[in-house]
Amino acid sequence: RIPPSLPTEEELRGRVEAAARACGVDLEGHAGPREGRSPVTGTVVSSLAWTAADEVPRAVERAREAFLDWRVVPAPVRGALVKRWAELLTEHKEDLATLVTVEAGKVTSEALGEVQEMIDVCDFAVGLSRQLYGRTMPSERPGHRLSETWHPLGVVGVVSAFNFPVAVWSWNTAVALVCGDLVVWKPSERTPLCALAADALLGRAVREAGHPEALSQVLLGGPEVGEALAADRGVALLSATGSTRMGRSVGPVVAGRLGRSLLELGGNNAAVVAPSADLDLAVRGIVFAAAGTAGQRCTTMRRVIAHRDVVDELTERLVAAYRSLSVGDPSREGTLVGPLLDARSAEAFRVAVDRAVADGGELLVGSERVLEEEAPEAFYVRPAVVRMPAQTEVVHTETFAPLLYVMTYDTLEEAVAMNNAVPQGLSSSIFTRDQAEAELFCSAEGSDCGIVNVNIGTSGAEIGGAFGGEKDTGGGRESGSDAWKAYMRRSTTTVNYSGELPLAQGVTFEV
Ligand code: NAD
Numbered sequence: 001r002i003p004p005s006l007p008t009e010e011e012l013r014g015r016v017e018a019a020a021r022a023c024g025v026d027l028e029g030h031a032g033p034r035e036g037r038s039p040v041t042g043t044v045v046s047s048l049a050w051t052a053a054d055e056v057p058r059a060v061e062r063a064r065e066a067f068l069d070w071r072v073v074p075a076p077v078r079g080a081l082v083k084r085w086a087e088l089l090t091e092h093k094e095d096l097a098t099l100v101t102v103e104a105g106k107v108t109s110e111a112l113g114e115v116q117e118m119i120d121v122c123d124f125a126v127g128l129s130r131q132l133y134g135r136t137m138p139s140e141r142p143g144h145r146l147s148e149t150w151h152p153l154g155v156v157g158v159v160s161a162f163n164f165p166v167a168v169w170s171w172n173t174a175v176a177l178v179c180g181d182l183v184v185w186k187p188s189e190r191t192p193l194c195a196l197a198a199d200a201l202l203g204r205a206v207r208e209a210g211h212p213e214a215l216s217q218v219l220l221g222g223p224e225v226g227e228a229l230a231a232d233r234g235v236a237l238l239s240a241t242g243s244t245r246m247g248r249s250v251g252p253v254v255a256g257r258l259g260r261s262l263l264e265l266g267g268n269n270a271a272v273v274a275p276s277a278d279l280d281l282a283v284r285g286i287v288f289a290a291a292g293t294a295g296q297r298c299t300t301m302r303r304v305i306a307h308r309d310v311v312d313e314l315t316e317r318l319v320a321a322y323r324s325l326s327v328g329d330p331s332r333e334g335t336l337v338g339p340l341l342d343a344r345s346a347e348a349f350r351v352a353v354d355r356a357v358a359d360g361g362e363l364l365v366g367s368e369r370v371l372e373e374e375a376p377e378a379f380y381v382r383p384a385v386v387r388m389p390a391q392t393e394v395v396h397t398e399t400f401a402p403l404l405y406v407m408t409y410d411t412l413e414e415a416v417a418m419n420n421a422v423p424q425g426l427s428s429s430i431f432t433r434d435q436a437e438a439e440l441f442c443s444a445e446g447s448d449c450g451i452v453n454v455n456i457g458t459s460g461a462e463i464g465g466a467f468g469g470e471k472d473t474g475g476g477r478e479s480g481s482d483a484w485k486a487y488m489r490r491s492t493t494t495v496n497y498s499g500e501l502p503l504a505q506g507v508t509f510e511v
Pocket of ligand 1: 159161164186225226230244245263266267297298299398400473
């Protein structure tokens with residue numbers, strides 16, 4: 001039995017059904033045998049039908065047919081659709097956030113923030129729809145014009161992870177739509193209602209504008225549906241977000257058919273804390289990045305590399321801050337740390353803490369499971385800090401839970417080397433008031449990550465920049481800057497208006 005500290009199964013079901021219906025989901029139409037559980041209580045909140053993997057080619061074919069019309073719709077008209085979608089997201093921000101909280105376990109303000117990110121990326125895409133610029137290059141031949149044009153690519157397959165159940169899809173979809181592409185989405189099997197609701201809002205905007213319904217399709221299902229998308233030659237770009245294990249599986253399949261993939265995989269993000277750091281700011285930045293979202297962000301901070309002169313004070317302050325963290329019902333005001341996804345996540349957390357201690361680490365705070373009696377099927381843990389003698393093997397691994405390792409350094413070169421020593425390369429940060437140190441960390445001989453921050457934690461990126469990372473993180477870039485180029489094909493055009501036929505590089509070929 002679940003006492004009042006957590007919602008009851010009926011309450012949760014009521015909340016998700018009301019929110020999904022408000023977004024336009026036909027729950028009866030999607031009913032089926034696949035039960036979905038909420039990490040908040042561990043109880044069932046949905047019973048839905050999944051798509052069989054052998055239905056994937058038909059969905060891709062539908063999208064390919066619709067592409068023939070969509071690719072010639074002017075980009076600003078495509079942008080107008082995304083603008084309307086953003087209005088609907090704004091109207092239903094709280095409904096979608098409710099679903100994110102119930103299915104992914106995010107605390108309310110982070111769930112609202114996730115939906116805000118969708119609205120932000122739509123704004124970005126609307127502007128982009130009038131700025132899909134190609135270049136004009138000087139031709140080496142007289143009477144010639146050399147230029148490039150960006151054209152729609154085709155069908156984009158999106159595979160997404162449970163921890164950003166709606167934002168990651170929208171980063172892909174808002175940009176793909178203005179680029180003239182269509183999307184077939186395989187969301188995480190853990191967050192099907194989030195997917196149906198987000199897709200229903202886009203579907204409404206599509207219908208209102210009279211565009212083809214196949215612009216966006218959602219296929220509920222497990223990894224086998226993602227595998228089928230990866231293998232389908234009709235999918236021009238596969239954008240897959242999830243674990244490095246998943247990326248290692250789908251990457252070669254897409255490459256084997258010479259398709260394009262955009263991989264957004266695991267991270268193992270560190271903050272360097274230099275002797276000159278503002279420790280108040282560093283502590284706040286570290287605690288949000290390391291314990292927020294219960295450590296279940298790809299950009300979660302998993303390592304602190306602190307200078308010998310500040311490591312003791314920093315650790316002491318971190319421990320005090322960790323002791324004050326409220327763990328519990330993510331929809332309750334004041335809760336900062338919600339549940340882990342499931343029993344497997346909790347077990348991985350426990351095993352990693354044990355390993356770190358076996359490697360000589362000192363567990364300073366946290367790691368206990370809480371609310372176990374109230375909700376035996378839900379997995380709430382107290383975020384943990386372990387002081388490590390070195391970056392042992394367990395520190396090189398992404399454990400998707402609130403587990404922070406603290407290490408010590410003496411020289412900045414050593415700190416940078418430790419930052420870069422792990423297989424992943426997503427996000428990184430340095431806390432320092434020394435400009436030269438900050439610049440070095442951001443330079444070519446500094447952090448090797450896709451995201452490099454100064455005096456900010458590793459998580460919480462804005463949509464205006466390109467998001468993604470190197471090495472085992474997969475190398476993909478999504479969202480802002482020129483990430484849109486991955487969703488288009490480039491044609492280089494040379495026009496000869498000279499009436500002569502001079503060949504490039506001065507080659508002569510007289511016939
Ligand atoms: P996961 O890899 O278990 O699943 C992600 C998605 O891939 C799901 O939709 C799943 O069904 C699908 N999938 C799994 N195996 C597959 C396969 N062999 N073929 C095709 N599809 C497959 O990840 P998760 O537990 O949902 O999410 C957590 C992971 O995602 C963490 O590693 C986290 O760092 C990563 N992540 C990365 C980013 C990023 O932008 N870099 C963002 C969010 C999450």
